[in-house]
Amino acid sequence: MSCLVWAGGDSAGSGGGGGRVSQKPITPTTLISASAGSGKTYQLAGRFLRVLLEPDPSGGRVDPTCVLATTFTRAAAGEILSRVLGWLARAVFDPEKRHQLGRVPGAKREPTAAECAEVLEAMTQRMHRLQIGTMDGIFAKVSRSFGPSVGLPSIWTIALPEKAAELAESAVDELLEGKAGLRIRQAWRKFKGKAPALGMKAQLMEEFEELRLELRGIVSDGAWEKDAGPLRLAEKEAERLRKFLAGFAPPKSRHWAGNMEKLQQMLVRPPRLVDLLDSSVLRRMALGERKFDKSDMPEPFVQHFFGVVESAKKEMIRLHHVRESALLALAVEYDRARSAQSYGSGSYTFREIEAAALRVAKGRKSDDLYFRLDGRIAHLLLDEFQDTSRGQFGFFDPLLQETVAKGGHVLVVGDRKQSIYGWRGSDPRLLREVEGLLPGVNREVLSESFRSSRAVLAAVDQAFEGLEMSALFHEKGKEKIALSHAAREWSEDYQKHRSAPQAASQSGKVVLYVRPGGSSDEVRAAVLAQVVERAKFHSEKEKGSLGILCRTHVLIPGILAGLKRCGVEASGEGGNPLTDSPAVEMILSMLTWLDHPGHSAGRYHVCAGGMAEVFGCAEVPACPPKEDPIGHEYIQRLRKEIVEKGLAEVLALWVRQKMWREFGTAHDQMRCAQLVEIARSFDEGGG
Template sequence: MQKLLSLKASAGSGKTFSLANRYISLLLKGAHPKEIVAITFTNKAAREMEERIINYLRDIKKDENFLKKLVENTGMSEKEIIKKAPIILDKFLKSDIHITTIDSFIQKIARKFSYYGGFDIDFDVRSDNLEAVFREFVDSLNDKEFEELVNFAKNEEKISGFLESLYLIDKEIQSIENGELIIENGELEELKFKIEALKDEILDLMDKCSNQVKDFIKNYEELIFKPRFNSILKNSSIKYKGSHFNKCYSEVLDSKFFEYVEVIKKYLYQKYLLKEAYILKTIFALYEKYKNKKWEVKKKENYLDFKDIEHLVYKILVEDELNKDFLYFRLDSKITHILIDEFQDTSITQWKIISPLVDEIKSGVGQKLFRTFFYVGDTKQAIYRFRGGSSFLFDYVYKSLKPFGMKQESLDTNYRSGEVIVDFVNKVFNLNEKASKDGGYVEIKENKVDEENSSKNYKKYDWRSNLKEVLEFMFEKGVREKDIAILVYNNDDILKVADFIVENFNKKVVTSTTKEIINQESARAVISLMKFLYYKEKGKLFLFEFLTFVGKEFDENFDTQIKEDKPSKMIKEILDKYDLWDEATLKLLIYSMRYDTLIDFVEDIENCDEALSSDIDGINILTIHKSKGLEFENVIVIDRMKKKSNRGIKLLYGYEGIDLKNIRYKQSGMEILDDEYARILKKEEELELKDKENVEYVAFTRAKNSLFILKNEKDSNFVKLQEYDGENILGKFSVEKKEEIKKDNKKFSLEINYYGKQGYKKEKEYKPNEYEAIYKGLAIHSLFEIEDEDYTLNRYGAFCDIKKVKEIYNRAKEYEEYKRLLNGKIYKELPFIAIKEDEKKEGIIDLMIENEEITIIDYKSTKPDDERAYIQQVKFYIDNISKIKNKKTKGFIFYVDSLELKEIK
């Protein structure tokens, strides 16, 4: 077995296969599970790797290729491996295993050495409430600091996010030793005086020059940035073919011009440096204050988040003048093998914490000790630089360890995608990967400019028409909803696509949030009961939610007979007592084991991001970043819907190897004046381009059977696809018929009963996947329908800002244009059924007023970017109601947030 190994694994090439094989090989060669640390990028990946190891060991003969690789890694025969497998499986299941995320691994180090860090071993771990931290930070600023913050905020869309981005690399920032830049104003004035004097001399030499040329000389602040100056620079003279200076050229003028340019450069360089020094000094003064306030809040509330833990461990093991060898010896005494997954996403700080452990392994290699270090990843899939990931570590570590025997291998056979998709990706990204599967289909469609919704400076693209065509095509071919994934660039796009699909196809959609266990009805019911048990009298709404789910009438004196205990014990008792076992509640039970008390569970459970592992019926919609590590039968990738803002404070980071040496403030034109700045800027531009390419690669390589790309005709974010010159349709689309495994979800699909005045169940409709927005909309509808503030408070008060809801409602119901329409017989929440093209259409009309004519009003809490579906819905109501009632019918959409009453004609 190669003891030091770096493995480059392209998309779909069997990365998890290799990790699991390496791990089992170590066990076969005598390593104890507690000596092996396997670090993954996510909790999901850690669980999958653990399950994969167990499954392989349980049936070691099932996968012939896996067994062959074990033979290659261990030098054992197949017979020996098959005989040992049950023994090492038994040891694995009984051992304290360390298959974990990098955050969890560092947290274990923190708890081991908490004394040295000056914090309690039982510290709480939770995410920051960044809004609260930022609020306290702002409150702590004096008038001058507040003014500086406001000035920065004018250029930075989210100043708190900017400060957090600095906190992310805090340990790298602290290593910089920047001296104080001193530039006297007098020096600038002297240079400015010299420029003016030279300008006058030059103008005296330019009698025969045109006014246009003279104006070119006069504006010295912009002279060296003008295109014409590049031509002069290229020719090293003001005289060249086509030059405006040719008619008045003289050698003296030429010489004076370049003397003039050099003084201008010196002046601008000093001026830019002065601005940069002031801005950086101000930024980092504010940042230090923000960081200190952040720590004040943490100390007061006695908690840390994962980034704090990382910083503290770095301080203990890397920065502090302690006996580092002793500390690492204590830590390393039980670690003899390290495996790291998704290495391209490791941060520099994380690597500096782990690297001394790797150094121990490296030093033992020459002594014939059985110690190993293995890392795997793909720099083409490095898409987390904004979170601190440093893809250049991949090759840096390999080169550093190469003299000690490190080898690098590659996996370049794609076992995921059909051959047509692999060949397409090869052509787009100039790769030479192999395919193991036949078939595949690729289609590229261009999103045309949406002229109606575009402006001169901001273009919108009509992706909806193409998406509709693709989905209609798939449904016609018999593709199942759960075999379709739509990938987008950001979370806002998820909501737009989900709205569009539900309104146009009435299909169920699944997002990363809808798959989270805390958003499953059964798990939410259990959480509601746990909250009731904690809040008691004040938590009757939670009891109501629970009883509704289990099909019992609400009884405020209901006795659950569940006594307060460890959360896991309480939840198990609830599941047994009410027979609520399913995948979601089982995962909730497992997750709850991390909490010692009911209060801990109640206060933190909403931060749980554990997701169901099984499929949920519905079209998957997720961001490209969330799709990393996943695969889908049929993938639709939609180009960026909204142009990324260029606003913001931009810092440039200059590295030497893995050490941050310099931070510069981005200023247009500085690259002409400063070679070092130009180098750092060029590097940053290359990294930004690479980020885009990597996101594009990740998106295109999720597809197994078919890939549809909806590309903007201009301003596309698909940078590599713009260079593609092949066909827009490749391969033949086919659908693999799969046997449906029907799940008996009867017990877990009880609908929440609707306790309104009219006593019927409301229609099922898609709401944006964000609870505050969902419940805000429901609460507003409730007030318009029932006009009972107490009912609305009891029903929705725990889930949204009822004060804000009531303000919107009270303002909207007094809106004069709206009140004028309320003259006649009023029907609220009117169930509606009509036949359209032999298909039954159902819905609920929010408000119908009948007199000599009919008026229909459809309430909407907010106005979307695209109203077409809303308009189509109201038109449908108008057409059918006018026929049923034989009366003139008008329809309105009432956007209550903005008090806009829009008539639909």
């Protein structure tokens, strides 16, 4: 279900519609719930053209460059622009297209051919200044305009993922050097509660590459540096509790005896205060409950442990404060080093550019922003709003409120079911909250799907209608509060689907398979087997091609390999990396070991992975001894061979061997061939 929020400003002129309001208040806003395939793009293009075709209060036309339209992908932005221009161009010659424009909600009348031609000419003349693009594109435009004033160099580019990873690695290398590195490790220990692991470098990048931008401006109070460590229970207190438990007779229910035994073991030596909350019964007491395992907690037990539990709660809060303090200190230091790398290289991620644009929006008046954008924004269209984050909304909120206040058109498009950017901080709840900014909202529903047959829509309704009643949101008869609340919110907005006549006539069926599985690997294996079985049956019994849509790229290689084993020809799309092949991963481990002879993980993968004979290192021990002449000699020999023959030729010799071909699947062979071609390009480029 998509939500189209439309705020239309009608002027007091004879033609009505479009620009700013003088005396009359704006018309009520409309919330349109549009099911999937119900003509969202048609609605967007029609309402966009409505703004341009109706005269503004002065009697002229709205400047096309005053309409800001954003979406999340360049493909979607291109589709909107193509639909707008195509519809308008056809309307110049086709009366039916003009009639359709006259039926767009809110349109005063049907436009003439001359009016369509006039608007088309205005759009094509200003094509280079039209503001139809992605949110990232808008943020980049703003950031380029304000560059040095928000800490960006005068010239910069968007960093590809590989470049961003390289910059992050360089930043961490700088952080961990010398005395400053010791401080970072100490902060990490306070943050994680344990000593830094061997993979601290990768963990720092994973934790803070995105988080640093969210935490900018929040300063650590330094509590982590003053912390002497977790507090322990006093010996006297531990002794007092041990004596009490020795004579305590717990209720005769299943879990009391086990919990008392655990407490006695915990108190043999004074434990950390916070560790006491690992006990289920003490954790219940900390939450203010006085029942455990369907029995009342005995009063003597409560009296003896109440003070200790309160101290444990305070200690837990204190440790969380220390952890938060260390987290903020790490974020500040990582951001400093990482930002310096971006500035020095002139390469920035989209998230960094977004952060710069948000700083612009917070610190400047709209007139200044419009000047830098090379045009005033009088009308606003925001597509895929369910994928907007709180920070991004902070950029558009002032524009939204100003546009509505001045009588401009505002269109917000969203669908909670299609919110897929949670990893970027998207918050679909903004769809509800934005209604509060638009006065007098009227609700309409577009429930007809022009895309899907009745069978498909019935299956969707079966799965998602009444979601809050699902057993997934209950455990042992008790409601999972957070999940049930989310399911209820979902159900409140859910609209039952129905097919438009032209889609309803389509044949087809939907079968939902449910398979048990105790782990993600078991579920994945069950899905793979079921898909291969159904596809094989289709190829033998049915006519026509078959499409298989996977939720993630991870499933694609396994399905392709399974189909090829069954003799079913199949091709895959989805941009999977070469490393989706175990064979390629082993070769990369070989090259890593070759480049870094001390890389024990790469060496072990190669020597203990069953293919050591292929690589010519069958005599090399998988775990390096203190003296390693065999390993050293092998590395030197292989390096010399690559210098003489080239990397591609050496790789080709490996992957052509019979043992290697029998080891891998057809998918592995394809990926290895691609790796050889990449190596050949590397050799030809001078290595």
